[in-house]
Amino acid sequence: MCDIVKKNIVSESNRAAWNQALKYHQKARNNSLQIGFKNPKFTTLNRDCDEILINEIKNINLTGKTISQMPCNNGRELLSLMHFGAKEGLGFDISDLAIREARQLTEISKLNVKFERVDILEIDETYNHYFDFIYVSEGSLQWFPDLNDYFSVASRLLKKDGKILIFEIHPFAYFFENGFDPKKQNFEKMTSYFKKGSYNYNDGLDYVGGVKYEAKKCYWFMHKISDILNAILQNKIEIQKFSEYNMEMANNDSIKFLDKFPLSYILVGEKK
């Protein structure tokens, strides 16, 4: 199978899988975002772990800036980031249902944000050098088979001296998925940190309500920390900050005990 066909399979399968997941997320949230965003001060960046994110955002200073999130899911994080003084926001995501909800939340919140349904790897040149700031939040990078492709788009979209902030699940944390039970020390079940290739979430992507369902086939990819750092550096982004934390971001109960391990990280880079 040639690469272009493979890329389309990944992209279209993941689109269908995320559309399916959105229905579960919306059911679990029960219109709480639609009600919340009626309040002009409403934010979803209010988890314990968001404190360090907010400090970084304040350091970067979004006042008057044009900002993006890619991928943005239903837009709740990008809309929340607008409260830090940004002038304009633009979110990109492959899921039709996520973008539909994002547009609905924008109408409710009346914030100056637009959303486009697109595969990030196919964002066209309209947005070249358009953004002062790009935000990448948890569970984003693993959907891209080759991070060099992802960061070449991010770099192309950033203005010179524009910043990218990644607040992500640490690749080490994916170790503990696939049914790892800390009481049984079943190491043979663990995903290898070094194994390349695609993985699948068979019982779904409902990290909001926690419902298990028969999921449409989707593909995610294990990337080591070195893969992430090298892909950033190869795309003219200077790394200005990299911090690792033991905060759990993936709602994975089995790893709640494992606070001796790196479970999340923040990286700030600047386009050169």
Ligand SMILES: C[S@@+](CC[C@H](N)C(=O)[O-])C[C@H]1O[C@@H](n2cnc3c(N)ncnc32)[C@H](O)[C@@H]1O
């Ligand atoms: C876990 S969410 C990340 C955003 C946010 N942290 C959240 O939890 O809602 C992953 C998102 O990636 C999107 N996605 C996956 N592959 C994509 C691609 N190639 N282009 C654009 N969006 C993609 C999915 O539709 C989904 O909304």
